[in-house]
Amino acid sequence: MMKKKGKENKAHAAEEDVSKQTGQLPPEPVTCLTFDDYQCTGNVQEDFPKLCALLDIKNIPPVHCKSTETEEEELPEENETRITQWWKLYLCVDLEDKTTLSCKGLRITGWKIDEHIWKVLTKMLQHLSRLQSVYLFCSFWKAGLTDEMITSLSNTLSVGSSLRVVYLDGNPLPNHSYHLLLSEDSLINRLFLRNNQIGDEGARLIGSALSTTKTANKNLLFLNLAFNCIGNAGAAYLAQGLRLNRALIYLSLANNQIGDSGAARISKILGEFPLTHEEVVERRKLLIEKQGLNFWSDVDGEGPTLSEANTPVKPDPKGNAKKKEVAKKEEKPEKAPASKETLKKGAQKPPKTPDKAPPAKGGKAAGKKKPAPVEEKSTNALVEPEVEIVNPLLDPLAHRKDGHVFLPGNSTLVYLSLAGNAITEESLPLFLTSLEQQTEGGLLRLCLNRNNFSPDCELFNKINHLLQLRDPKNRPATEPGQDEGHK
Numbered sequence: 414m415m416k417k418k419g420k421e422n423k424a425h426a427a428e429e430d431v432s433k434q435t436g437q438l439p440p441e442p443v444t445c446l447t448f449d450d451y452q453c454t455g456n457v458q459e460d461f462p463k464l465c466a467l468l469d470i471k472n473i474p475p476v477h478c479k480s481t482e483t484e485e486e487e488l489p490e491e492n493e494t495r496i497t498q499w500w501k502l503y504l505c506v507d508l509e510d511k512t513t514l515s516c517k518g519l520r521i522t523g524w525k526i527d528e529h530i531w532k533v534l535t536k537m538l539q540h541l542s543r544l545q546s547v548y549l550f551c552s553f554w555k556a557g558l559t560d561e562m563i564t565s566l567s568n569t570l571s572v573g574s575s576l577r578v579v580y581l582d583g584n585p586l587p588n589h590s591y592h593l594l595l596s597e598d599s600l601i602n603r604l605f606l607r608n609n610q611i612g613d614e615g616a617r618l619i620g621s622a623l624s625t626t627k628t629a630n631k632n633l634l635f636l637n638l639a640f641n642c643i644g645n646a647g648a649a650y651l652a653q654g655l656r657l658n659r660a661l662i663y664l665s666l667a668n669n670q671i672g673d674s675g676a677a678r679i680s681k682i683l684g685e686f687p688l689t690h691e692e693v694v695e696r697r698k699l700l701i702e703k704q705g706l707n708f709w710s711d712v713d714g715e716g717p718t719l720s721e722a723n724t725p726v727k728p729d730p731k732g733n734a735k736k737k738e739v740a741k742k743e744e745k746p747e748k749a750p751a752s753k754e755t756l757k758k759g760a761q762k763p764p765k766t767p768d769k770a771p772p773a774k775g776g777k778a779a780g781k782k783k784p785a786p787v788e789e790k791s792t793n794a795l796v797e798p799e800v801e802i803v804n805p806l807l808d809p810l811a812h813r814k815d816g817h818v819f820l821p822g823n824s825t826l827v828y829l830s831l832a833g834n835a836i837t838e839e840s841l842p843l844f845l846t847s848l849e850q851q852t853e854g855g856l857l858r859l860c861l862n863r864n865n866f867s868p869d870c871e872l873f874n875k876i877n878h879l880l881q882l883r884d885p886k887n888r889p890a891t892e893p894g895q896d897e898g899h900k
Contacts, residue, residue, distance in 0.1 A: 448532075453540035456513045457506045460540075464533040472502075474524070480508045509543060516541050520548040525557035531565075538569050538576075545575055550582035550605070560590040567593040570600065578603040589615035595622035595630050603635040611638060616647030623654030623661065626695040629804070631660050639667040639830070648675025655682050657692075657805050659825045667860065668833035676831060676840040683826070683856065684847030687817035688806075696806040696818070703807070822847060824854035836864040841872035848879055857884045 448467040453460045458476045465473040507518030519534070519541075526534070526549065538544065549558060563586065570576055579594060582605050591606055592615075611619075619638075623630055643651070648671045655661070671679075688696065810821050841861075848856060859880055866873065 448536075451536075453537055454514075455516070455540050455542070457504070457516050457519070457537060457541075458513060460537050461504060461533060464536060465530075468529045468533065470529050470533075474502045474504050476504045476506060478506045478508050478513075480511050507546070515543055517543050518546040518548070519544065522548060522550060526562075527557060531558075531562050535565055535569055538566075543575060546578035546580070546603075547576060548580040550580045550584065550607075558584040558586065560586050560588040563590040563593055567596065567599070570594075574600060577601060580605045581609065582607040583609070585610040589618055591615065592618035592622040595619065595633055597628045597630060599630065600632050602632050604633060605637045606641070607637055608640040611641040611643060611647075613644055613647035613650065615641075616643045617650040620650035620652075620654030623651070624656065624658040625654075626657065626691055626806075629658055629660070633661055635663040636661060637663075637665045638669070639665045641669055643669040643671060645670075645672050645675035645678075647671075649678040652678040652682050655679075655823050655826065656686070659805055659823070662825060663828040664826060665828075665830040666834070667830045671831060671834040671836065673835075673837055673840045676834075676836045677843055679829075679831070680840065680843040680847045682823050683844070684822040684850035685819045686822060687814075687819050692806060693818055696811075699804065699807055822850060822855075824851050826856060827854075828858045829856055830858075830860040831864070832860040833863045836861065836866070838866040838870055838872065841866070841870065841876065845872055845876055845879070848876065855883070856880065 446467065448464060451460075451464060451467060453464075458478065461476050462473050502524045505520040505522075506516050507520070509515040509517045538547075558581065563581075577600065579601055581591065586609070589611060591604075591609070591611070594601055594604060609615075616638075619636075623633075638651075643666060647669075648666070651664075651666070652675075655664075805820055808820055812819055844859065844861070848859070857880065859876060861873065861876070862868065
């Protein structure tokens with residue numbers, strides 16, 4: 414045994430001598446690397462095949478890159494037609510520049526995603542710091558995503574994530590977990606959910622994610638729900654979510670099953686609408702936090718509005734107003750005698766007046782400087798509601814009418830598509846009235862074509878004329894978008 418160890422040591426020493434003479438390092442010992450131990454580099458071309466190999470995935474899809482600088486996409490064969498490319502199984506990477514670490518987009522189209530591939534993708538997503546968009550869709554068959562995958566995706570999108578655009582078209586989910594991507598702290602601003610068999614229950618979850626009396630999504634700007642199964646009940650849920658949402662500017666509900674009752678609920682939130690009892694109570698609580706008002710004064714819609722609460726005459730629970738009034742009364746008599754003495758005595762006692770005046774003025778000035786931070790705090794307190802005015806319950810234009818508190822309609826929504834539904838001419842007066850109430854902001858495009866009324870309808874033409882006057886580009890109001898075409 415000792416002889417064998419001696420031979421091994423001599424062989425190892427000989428290898429070191431050879432490496433020193435040739436300048437080459439000896440080969441490193443082979444280690445068993447596992448999937449969890451692998452450290453992603455941010456290079457999808459390198460990480461994706463290695464991670465797939467560690468999970469023993471067969472038929473690993475190739476990775477092809479497209480740079481925005483060259484605008485040339487590396488495809489398997491240059492002469493392949495678009496149809497062949499669509500059915501080809503590969504992972505497309507959009508690069509911001511020519512470097513391999515500048516991945517800004519991932520696209521998987523036309524092939525199913527199993528659990529192993531999804532595990533690889535989620536591991537890579539955590540190390541793609543410049544990733545902005547993810548395309549996981551298929552228009553012809555299910556892409557294989559599950560509710561558990563959407564849950565893991567929502568957990569992966571941390572606060573520091575740069576992902577903003579998500580395409581999930583053609584991915585029906587049994588539990589409709591899409592709303593998990595619309596949480597209050599979600600940073601996604603564009604979400605595509607076309608052709609996902611979303612019904613009224615899925616619309617309810619999405620509507621609640623858009624806003625409730627307690628929470629609201631503040632980052633989503635673009636939501637596409639075309640080619641789904643949303644009916645009147647689902648439209649009512651979405652309208653409820655749009656009541657207190659002031660972030661969404663584009664909403665497509667084209668090619669669904671919405672009728673007159675659902676369209677009526679949507680049209681009402683475009684114009685001014687009365688608050689429900691729950692909303693009034695929440696508004697009252699917010700006003701108490703900001704202005705210190707009596708809670709029950711506005712529950713029945715009879716209390717002061719926010720504009721009234723901002724007036725200088727209001728109760729101050731901390732007593733700061735009384736302290737300021739007392740300070741002012743104490744200051745006034747001190748100033749008056751000083752001016753009279755200086756006028757009557759004139760130059761009789763010149764040395765005393767300047768000696769007393771500076772400390773008196775200095776004391777008064779110091780007295781004014783002490784409440785200065787209080788005044789700054791009060792000004793900051795007045796500025797805070799302006800920063801948090803995103804909550805429409807604190808809209809200064811809220812007013813009372815017929816014993817109810819009314820809020821201005823949702824004027825943030827700029828584009829609304831209801832094309833290809835079951836809306837009749839009965840809903841057109843409601844849309845026209847709501848549009849006329851929108852004085853600032855409001856819809857620029859309202860697509861109602863391909864519904865159950867004639868395109869030559871007088872009310873329909875009035876709506877189009879009104880929208881054409883608003884649209885700065887003066888485009889046709891019913892010009893169909895990409896999501897409104899045939900399925």
